[in-house]
Amino acid sequence: MANVKTKEKTTNPIGASYPRNDVYEKVTGTAVYADDIQFGNKLLHARVVRSPYPHAIIKRVDTSKAEKYPGVKAVVSGKDFPERIGLYIQDKTIFATDRARYLGDPIAAVAAISDEIAIKAAALVEVDYEPLEGVFDAEFGASKEAPLIHPKMHEYVCPNFIFPVPHTNISNHFKIRKGDTDAAFKKCTHVVERHFVVPHIQHVPIETHIAIAQQDEKGKITLWASSQSPFAQRNLIAKGLHISQSDLRVVAPLVGGGFGSKAGVTMEAIPVALATKCKGWPIKLILTREEEFFTNFVRQGLSSHVKVGCDKDGNLLALEQKLYWDGGASTEYGVNVTRAGGYSSSGPYDIPNVKTDSICVYTNHPIGGAYRGFGMSELHTGLDQAMDELAEKAGFDKVTFLKKNAVSAGDTLVTGMTMHPNGIQQCIDDVAKSIKFGSKEKPSSPDRLRGKGIAIMWKAPAMPPNPGSSAWVELAEDGNVTVGLGGQEIGQGTFTVMAQIAAASLGVPYEKVRIAGPVDTQYSPYEWQTVASRLTWSMGNAVRAAAADARKQILEMVAEAWNEKVEDLDIVNGIVVSYKSEQETPLSNIVIYGMPKKNDEGWMGGPVIGRGSFMPKYVTNLDPETGQGARAVVHYTVGCEGLDIEIDKNTGKIYVLKGAASFDVGKAINPELVKGQIEGGFVQGLSSAMFEEIKLKKGVMTNPSFVDYRIATAPDVDFPLEATFAEVPQDDGPWGARGVGEHPMVPTIAALGNAIYDPTGIRLHGPPYSAEKIYLAMLDAGLVK
């Protein structure tokens, strides 16, 4: 709407692909990440003593020699911090106490005046271990024969929506019992039964984990960390140390990639523990790349047994899944992945009868945490491929089968919740069109096979029922706006999108909005965590409300000053205008000093400060035996991906000809940023499909470096990638927006698996779909000699 007097055109910030507001610093090298903060000469360096055994009793820890080593300021170990902490089930201690449960489990830590001294002193810590039989397979771990890794699990504090099975290695058994699958399978004309194994992978943020902690003389702690969860870290660490949350301050600068690895609390607790032993000294712990690969957080492995059936018309009737999640040595976070895997176990398919057992198992493997997709990628890898086979068995074209069975508004979902309007039909159409799915095309040479694959997905933000966001908005004399928020810029572009939301809600140009960063729990408003693809939706609501609140204060003041009605006023391009009288005033000094009353008879208004908060109030618990409940999750984002590939018959190598991805984002606040997320997630998904695997041999990662843990590089993604989106509004999202951060990584493995199957009839047991696996499978199938 053009301003009445000024001729400037206004761009609606919502839907505008503005350039990001954090990139000048990033391209000039002036952006500050945690390792860039200067602490001066007082900075101490931490080194962790780690278990060389995946499972062992700790008989003795003697730190005396290390403590005496010149230059050492503090040494801590399990006995100093026996308290169990955890985001969901409280099953972990900062350092191993009675036993080491995975290779690399922290036993003790040293803080010293240099890395060299810390390393030498750490080598002097004496630990006596008694190795125990290890559990290296989730299904075995869930069985009666397996030794118990957490024999005292029944004593652990646990929220009422997690269901551990006492005196087993099962820390969560989530059940879905919807309808009657036994009866339904009898009615199925076609049934597919398959077993898939998805290996562990790691997030591989280019910036490894880093945390610096300092305790002052009064006992207050400051923690600087590369973090997705400053407030959750404050909460959990304070609880673990028995201090008040307000006495622990978390400062969270820019993050060099998170992908879930920097959610919750992991290594951050170690420098905090050390800091409590030498007040006044800042202590830095930065993980080496090798430590990053297996000592902190990984994505758990999954063994999934899928049985799915349809009638002769291709309608899905029944789905049965047994999901064994290899949770690792601690499942304080992983139990929720198991739960999410359970309540979303149908995938975006409308299936009247569903039986799911989603089981989280302790193993002596690296710790499974939050990873982009939160169980959905692992789940869909098996589910979408089983569906692919079922479609073929039933004689249906795959796109037809997907469109027929995809969830639509009003469907009763696997948990009994009702599905909201969504754009999955459009997403499927977009992708199918982009790779010309229906038409079989010739390979580029007789040495190649050509195939196409398609897969659909859904995901809901996996959160406790009450995760909150809050925000404030203030203005300066120059009319610039500052937004206070607690969500982290981890590369997804949230600072930019929040600035756009504030700009739109207030009525100022995007360029006039700054974000108050770095996030600092001392000053920033509360945000649950930067996870779950929830910020655009949740924090966006809070920012929108805060800006609207500021706008209301401004308009009420001006209305009073001009003796007009608020309804006739507007803020456009940072100028308050009246459509009635055509008066206008810029948003500058009045937002601080207020406006004078007539005849100098006083003042009205004052410093404008808007506030907003958002918390979903409608999520309900689910029945522990059936997984049924009125509202399991806040909403679902749906989507589809497709691949057009060639397979080299001489090497088994995959050459992608084209990739397509489409997701229903509700409303694209910044379309180019949305596409950037889709592209990046697709490539990360493709990387997990083609290359990635934590190779575990009796609990030992045999490839803990970039040399042998391969990820996608630029030449590997030399193909056109078409990223599109649908916009079916979310009823309680800002301008209808939903998240999309995780979703593009979810269906890629299945899409590739389906594309490999297309020309070869080969369906591999699990990713990565390496050239070797494909070649040897083709050889064994007689496709090549």
Next chain:
Amino acid sequence: MINPHPGLPELQYVKPTTLAEASKFLAEHEGVSRPFAGGTDNFVRLRDGVLKLDYLVDVKGLEGVREISFDAKKGLTIGAAVTMNKVASHPDVLKHYPNLAEAAGSVASYQLRNRATVIGNICNASPAGDTIGTCLVMGGVLKVHGLDGFREVPLSSFFLAPGRTVLKPGDVVVSITLPVPPKGFVGTYKKLGRNTIGDLSIVGVAVMGYPAKESPSGYLFRIALASVAPIPFESLKAEAVLSKQKITDEVITKAAEAAMESVTPIDDVRGSARYRKFMVRNLTREALTEVWKKLNK
């Protein structure tokens, strides 16, 4: 490798100015010193604690190590400090030894190739070394300086085991000389990694062929294989197939099969023995086909 060093462990950096000085130092500090040029193999091993040294001896300032030159009689001489990128782009290499340019250019990334050297690749003596096979089939001879002065060591007798060579304490490899290639030769290096490029080789095949009247087929070939044996491996059996009879597609396939039969690779983190064997066959066939096409023009 639970806890590698965040940077490099404590060590001393030594930069001798003459070969005599270098050899003397290395001999006197036997076992705790090592020569380095690019450092890309040594630094990684030092971090992991697999290699423990007190001294790193920089060879980049020694006589003759920066030289790269072609002589119509002697051939190509590449000094120890000449980087992979320099070799891959040098006009004399591109003109007279294009297969060496191909091999050197296939190593790692552009950044690493600005530090890694062909001599370093050879001295590291990994069976996966990308440039070793090509240097082998081109008849490379190393010039080594030791306590007893200079000597020549043909590449064919240089390797003993993975990471072990005939070098003695005090030895510094100064350069490698590849003789003038036979007239009309064609060569190539085919490498299979997990990624499109930039990976270590799961299998590498260096092939060269040239017209030779004395050979029944009219041609002689040399075939060297990477990552399929404890040391870089020349498949004499495969070469013999190509010299005995007139060369056709079938004969090439036979030679590739002979190459496959002649290797005993292991299962390792990069690939299985079974896959490697088939890839030796397929890559050798691909390389031979390409080389034969050009020879036969």
Next chain:
Amino acid sequence: MNYSTITLTVNDLVETVDVPQNMTLLQMIREKLSLTGTKNGCSAGECGACTVLMNGEPVNSCMVLAAECDGAEIVTVEGLAKTGKLTRLQETIIKSGGVQCGFCTPGMLISATALLKRNPNPSDGEIRDAIVGNLCRCTGYVRIVDAIKQAAK
């Protein structure tokens, strides 16, 4: 601990630094010169986050000893935008959306700047090959390659 005193040029400034002999060029840049734009991603020469120009050529600074750098000319990301004016490549990478978390960006810019200097009109494939040693986890490389192409025009 043995030290070397080296004199080198970093972003056109001459610096004389005492460095422990096991200190890498990356550590020296970040810790002794406080130029924290260059990042540490792996310390093993694999990820490229530490890429700087050394005598005009991109190298992984984690794989170079500081002690080797006497007399060297180093350019880091801070030295690209001389006098505050962004280079064409810095502008195109912003415009194309090739920066998300930004951690790979400094190394990526150095590699790409060197590429455009030696090959002012690179093909798509040549661009990708030139940055194979710069790992990015956020963007999928799509917009980074696009930015380098745009800067070449």
